[in-house]
Structure formats: C-alpha cells, structure tokens
Amino acid sequence: MNEPEHIDLFVIGGGINGAGIARDAAGRGLKVVLCEKGDLAEGTSSRSGKLVHGGLRYLEYYEFRLVREALIEREVLLNAAPHIIWPMRFVLPHSPEDRPAWLVRLGLFLYDHLGGRKKLPGTRTLDLRRDPEGTPILDQYTRGFEYSDCWVDDARLVTLNAVGAAEKGAVVLTRSPAISARRENGAWTVTTKNSLTGETRTFRARCVVNCAGPWVSDVINRVAGSNSTRNVRLVKGSHIIVPKFWAGANAYLVQNHDKRVIFINPYEGDKALIGTTDIAYEGRAEDVSADESEIDYLLKAVNRYFKEKLRRQDVLHSFSGVRPLFDDGKGNPSAVTRDYVFDLDETGGAPLLNVFGGKITTFRELAERGMQRLRPIFPNMGDDWTEKAPLPGGDMPNADYETFANTLCDTYPWMPRKLVHHYGRLYGTRTKNVVAGASNLDSLGRHFGGQFYEAEARYLVASEWAETAEDILYRRTKHYLHLTEAKRAAFAVWFDTARLAAA
Structure with a gap:
C-alpha cells in the first residue's frame, strides 16, 4: 500500500460545491485534495439552466431568505467573473389565466429590492402590442414585464474554481473516484484510483467534505461506511436547444398551465436554450436523459406564447441533469427547497461534512459557510476571503x-x-x-x-x-x-x- 500523503481537507466531488469549497479552503492556507470520479462538472453542474439568479418563482413558496441571499450573491459573482457571467433582461408575457398581474408585480417588486441591487436595471412594464420585445409574442398577450438576472457558463464556473483552488495549492484529481474512506485514530484514510491509468493514491486527512451531489448518499454509505439522517431528493430537469427564433438579446420567461415557468434564453449566439422540467427521478444519475414527453412539454409551453411554432425537428440537442435537492418532505418537485443543508458527523474525532442541496448561484456562500462550520477543527485557518476575490480570468478593471x-x-x-x-x-x-x-x-x-x-x-x-x-x-x-x-x-x-x- 502507498505511504499516505498527509493533508488537512479531502473534498469528494468536482461539481460546483466541491470546487468552490476546495478553492475557499486552499485560500485559507489548508492543504487540500479534491477528487472527482469523472470530469469536472460532468454531472449536474454542467446541465443547469445556466443562470445566476435569485429564483423569482421561489417567492411563491415563501423562500424569502433564500431569494435574498441568492440576489446578493448574484452581484458578488457578477463582479468576480464578468467574462463568464453577464446581465440578461428577461421578458415575462403576462397570462391572466395563470397568475394575476398584481401578484406578478408584487413578486418583481420584491425581486428588485430584496437583495440590495446595485448594478442591474430594475423591472419595467411592457406593452407587448407596441414594445419591440412583444413582436414574437402572440397577439392575445398584450401586457408583460421585463426584469434582470444573469447568465453564466456553468461548466466554466466549476473549472475556474478548480483552477483557483490549484493555484492556492490544492491538488485536483479528475477521473479518480474515492474507492475507500475509513476513520482511523482520529483521522481519515482515503484512497483514490485513477480510472484511466489505474494509479492509486492514499491520503491521511483531518476532515472529509462530501460534495458528491446526486451521489452524496452513496459516498456516505458505501465509501465512508457512515450514515446520516438527511436525504437528498433527486429531481430531473431537462433542456432543449433550438435555433434562436427572435431578434434581440433579451430572454423570455413564460408561465405554463401547471404553474411552472419556462426559460427561453439566447444561447451561443444563434441558438436558444429552453428549460426546464421538474420530475421526480429514481434511476441512476449517470443514466439521466431527456424523455420525449419532456421535450414535447417544453415545445408546447413555448408554442403557447410565440407566433413561430417550434416542431420536434427543430430540437438540435437536449440534455438532462439530476438536481440533488435536500429532501424537505414536500410532495411537489417544484416546491422542494433549493436551499442547502450541512450534516457534520464527528464520529471518532474524524469529521465528515456532508453537503445536501444547493444551487449554482449560492455556491460561494455555501463554501464559505461550510468552512465556517469547520473552524473548530481548523482553528488556525485563514479568514473568509472569496467575496472580493475575482475568479481566474475575471481580474479586469x-x-x-x-x-x-x-x-x-x-x-x-x-x-x-x-x-x-x-x-x-x-x-x-x-x-x-x-x-x-x-x-x-x-x-x-x-x-x-x-x-x-x-x-x-x-x-x-x-x-x-x-x-x-x-x-x-x-x-x-x-x-x-x-x-x-x-x-x-x-x-x-x-x-x-x-x-x-x-x-
């Protein structure tokens, strides 16, 4: 067996939360290793709706704290990575069949003011019969609203956090699953195996952080031989990519009959990204894909509002991701909280911090709060530092x-x-x-x-x-x-x- 390499923190999972925690911890002076069983952002973190946003629809579920924190983080991230994150205006055609106008206006008012907005323009009301944003919309929709959120290249956000972690001294191991993790004499012995080369490495870590996303429970039970009272709820979200079918740089947000909202965003210049669905998922996260019923659902939602009708053959690509949401017992997948929860297991003096849930917008805050939870274990580590620090490539005046x-x-x-x-x-x-x-x-x-x-x-x-x-x-x-x-x-x-x- 290899002689173990002694480190402070071992992070399992190379998605946005794992990469964010590795960067934060390395910047505090800790000796960090991050392992990922596949490629960085290969799972959920590259299959999002690619938005840094407060989550307008979460207001309906009274998630005011979550929305406020996400809105604050929206501007923090906009400053940290202006190359991969940029403002986008969203046009919301009003459908009186689904939500009354006063409720939409109230939600947008709260959205404008909950998070101390500084850089982004506020909401305005549109006359879709006269304003150019209404040109592609069916004539029956005469009123609309326009508000601000931000676009993000999600997979690059993960990679840049990993690059930032490595530049602070972290070791990043891709295609290297943790094949075993056991507690021994107040610390963890973790072994990784590179799936391409077969190379194994063994680490002796003071603490392990489990950011395995949809596989978080698998790491707890199978790899670490531990247990937790917390659970994740797997929810599938699918997107389709079609040729862009409207003029202008704005995006659209439409309300569907089932109260879900669908984003229709400009993508890669001449294309549009449409999503997402919200379906309870029980299969293997590795096998997830967009069903024909989901594709049909998204096409119908768009065609309900736009003059130009999309057909199945217009779909250039589709992708699907599994969101590992914290299971709060809600029946409706759309109502399950997007908040995150930490579960710290200090059995045998060898701490295991399990991360449940979360969303891309709040990853930096999640990492910061996670490290704050670990301060008793690492009392000499550095202070919080990421709020004002640009991500690699984002250091422009x-x-x-x-x-x-x-x-x-x-x-x-x-x-x-x-x-x-x-x-x-x-x-x-x-x-x-x-x-x-x-x-x-x-x-x-x-x-x-x-x-x-x-x-x-x-x-x-x-x-x-x-x-x-x-x-x-x-x-x-x-x-x-x-x-x-x-x-x-x-x-x-x-x-x-x-x-x-x-x-």
Missing part, C-alpha cells in the same frame, strides 16, 4: 468586460472579432495564456472549424485537466454546437493521436 474586450481587440488586431469574443468570454484576462506566442491565425495551429483552433485545445489539456475530446467540446467550451458531426469526429481522432504522441 471595474469588472467591465466590454472595455476589456475592446482592449483585447486592440491587442490582437490580426484576430477576427468573433474569435476575440470567444477567447475573452471563456478565458478573460487569461486569453494571453491561450494564444501565447501567436502572431497570426496560422500560429494558433490546426483549425477544427468555427472558432476552434489547436492552441485552445492544448491550453485546456495543460491548464484545465481536459483529458478527452468530450471534455473540451462539451464542458470546457461549447464548440460541439458549432461543429458538424464529421468535424467533431475529426477533432476526436486528432486529440487521441496528439495525446498518444505526447504520452
């Missing part, structure tokens, strides 16, 4: 992406504006690392189509733990949406060959 993008265009006059925008949005101030040494398009290496060049692929392997073509095409970037099937296959062949040559 005044968190002003537009000014930064103009500077980037001046810095690389040989680069087409679309390519500058692609690099700027994904890598921010680290664009210089992606294109290091390049002075023209040819020096970026092989062109795989769209805005995808070899230099980016090599950067992602060297700096962001990308180990397969899918890691790059689907999670580190969204190039898969802009390449034909043949071009995606050609890149996969090149990648595998290049990786073998490098090995």
